[in-house]
Amino acid sequence: MPLxxxxxxxxxxxxxxRIKNAAQKVKRExxxxxxxxxIVSAMSGKTNELVGWVEQTSPLFDAREYDAVVSSGxxxxxxxxxxxxxxxxxxxxxxQGWQVPLKTTSAHSAARIESIPRDNLDAKFGEGMRVAxxxxxxxxxxxxxxxxxxxxxxxxxxxxxAAAFDAERCDIYTDVDGVYTTDPRISDKARxxxxxxxxxxxxxxxxxxxxxxxxxxxxxxxxxxxxxVLSSFEDTDENSGxxxxxxxxxxxQNVVSGVAYQRDEAKMTxxxxxxxxxxxxxxxxxxxxxxxxxxxxxxxxxxDGRTDMTFSCPVNQVARASEALTKAKDAGSINFHELVADTxxxxxxxxxxxxxxxxxxxxxxxxxxxxxxxxxxxxxTSEIKISVLxxxxxxxxAVQALHDTFGLEKA
Ligand code: ASP
Ligand code: MG
Numbered sequence: 001m002p003l004x005x006x007x008x009x010x011x012x013x014x015x016x017x018r019i020k021n022a023a024q025k026v027k028r029e030x031x032x033x034x035x036x037x038x039i040v041s042a043m044s045g046k047t048n049e050l051v052g053w054v055e056q057t058s059p060l061f062d063a064r065e066y067d068a069v070v071s072s073g074x075x076x077x078x079x080x081x082x083x084x085x086x087x088x089x090x091x092x093x094x095x096q097g098w099q100v101p102l103k104t105t106s107a108h109s110a111a112r113i114e115s116i117p118r119d120n121l122d123a124k125f126g127e128g129m130r131v132a133x134x135x136x137x138x139x140x141x142x143x144x145x146x147x148x149x150x151x152x153x154x155x156x157x158x159x160x161x162a163a164a165f166d167a168e169r170c171d172i173y174t175d176v177d178g179v180y181t182t183d184p185r186i187s188d189k190a191r192x193x194x195x196x197x198x199x200x201x202x203x204x205x206x207x208x209x210x211x212x213x214x215x216x217x218x219x220x221x222x223x224x225x226x227x228x229v230l231s232s233f234e235d236t237d238e239n240s241g242x243x244x245x246x247x248x249x250x251x252x253q254n255v256v257s258g259v260a261y262q263r264d265e266a267k268m269t270x271x272x273x274x275x276x277x278x279x280x281x282x283x284x285x286x287x288x289x290x291x292x293x294x295x296x297x298x299x300x301x302x303x304d305g306r307t308d309m310t311f312s313c314p315v316n317q318v319a320r321a322s323e324a325l326t327k328a329k330d331a332g333s334i335n336f337h338e339l340v341a342d343t344x345x346x347x348x349x350x351x352x353x354x355x356x357x358x359x360x361x362x363x364x365x366x367x368x369x370x371x372x373x374x375x376x377x378x379x380x381t382s383e384i385k386i387s388v389l390x391x392x393x394x395x396x397x398a399v400q401a402l403h404d405t406f407g408l409e410k411a
Pocket of ligand 2 (some may be wrong): 009152155210211212213
């Protein structure tokens with residue numbers, strides 16, 4: 001039988017009625033003749049609550065126990081979804097990650113999927129089971145401990161199952177009806193995209209359009225999984241939502257497809273470091289070891305053999321970054337006069353595969369920001385995106401201005 005993967009996010013299983021609503025959508029696909037693998041998130045807010053409990057109990061928590069606690073939200077929804085489907089006379093069974101088993105690395109709280117053996121599920125489908133409900137976000141390490149895949153990880157669970165089971169499609173049901181040109185909460189001109197290329201989605205996902213976990217898009221791109229984002233609160237059909245697909249499958253392509261933002265960024269500057277070979281390695285090595293996600297990097301021109309080095313990272317990693325750099329300074333591997341953290345910045349980016357073949361996007365972007373009197377603090381570019389760091393209080397304004405400038409409200 002053809003097989004579909006259907007993933008329901010936290011708001012789509014936020015209470016018993018919503019689980020019933022999601023189960024109706026599953027039932028419809030079963031009636032159409034599909035076997036279905038359903039991936040569920042925890043009820044909305046649950047994972048945050050669990051993370052909070054862990055942090056309150058043990059600020060420097062043991063990551064294995066973090067995973068033991070935080071993975072539990074999905075177990076509840078998986079069981080409830082299976083029961084709901086059974087109440088609708090659909091042969092359904094729930095599976096926790098270790099039961100499949102979904103095998104991962106032992107990088108607790110950020111584990112990577114290694115393999116998903118099909119035997120167990122295939123055997124059950126062979127015996128007449130029509131729906132396997134899988135607790136998303138979790139797996140089992142080689143040591144036999146429960147792992148989790150990082151926040152938002154059940155998207156990645158879904159894509160991995162779709163790849164492992166050759167699913168016809170992987171439908172990601174969520175609380176929005178697709179991927180938008182920007183966040184509709186920021187611009188009322190935001191428009192839903194019918195299609196978006198894997199690469200663009202990858203940039204938008206990693207840039208803070210929180211629709212899909214970045215890794216799920218990477219995985220979908222690698223295994224060419226047809227990925228669709230759609231609403232669980234609307235009547236949907238084959239054409240609903242946004243299809244994330246190959247570049248070649250997109251007929252009409254704008255130069256810029258979307259404007260993304262990351263609100264909670266920080267800019268850190270090491271003032272007056274010795275400008276010598278190896279200095280960047282001596283700075284960013286310890287930051288990497290401390291698990292700081294460094295994003296943009298700027299090294300200023302040097303004077304008298306000294307230079308300033310600026311980088312950005314998430315605001316909640318500033319303490320960790322400061323500690324790592326201060327330690328390196330105390331150990332004598334780097335030397336700076338001062339470490340300055342600006343915790344009031346945000347990142348705004350424009351993304352589009354059309355940029356590869358069109359010049360002038362950067363200047364258009366900078367002009368638009370200049371018209372709004374927004375000062376740019378740091379700029380980075382790649383083949384298909386341009387990002388700027390600006391004062392956080394101008395973030396919304398910048399997103400709206402750029403959305404207008406690139407004409408994204410028009411189809
Ligand atoms: N419940 C987990 C989280 O909130 C995983 C997920 O929903 O994707 O991060
Ligand atoms: Mg999510």
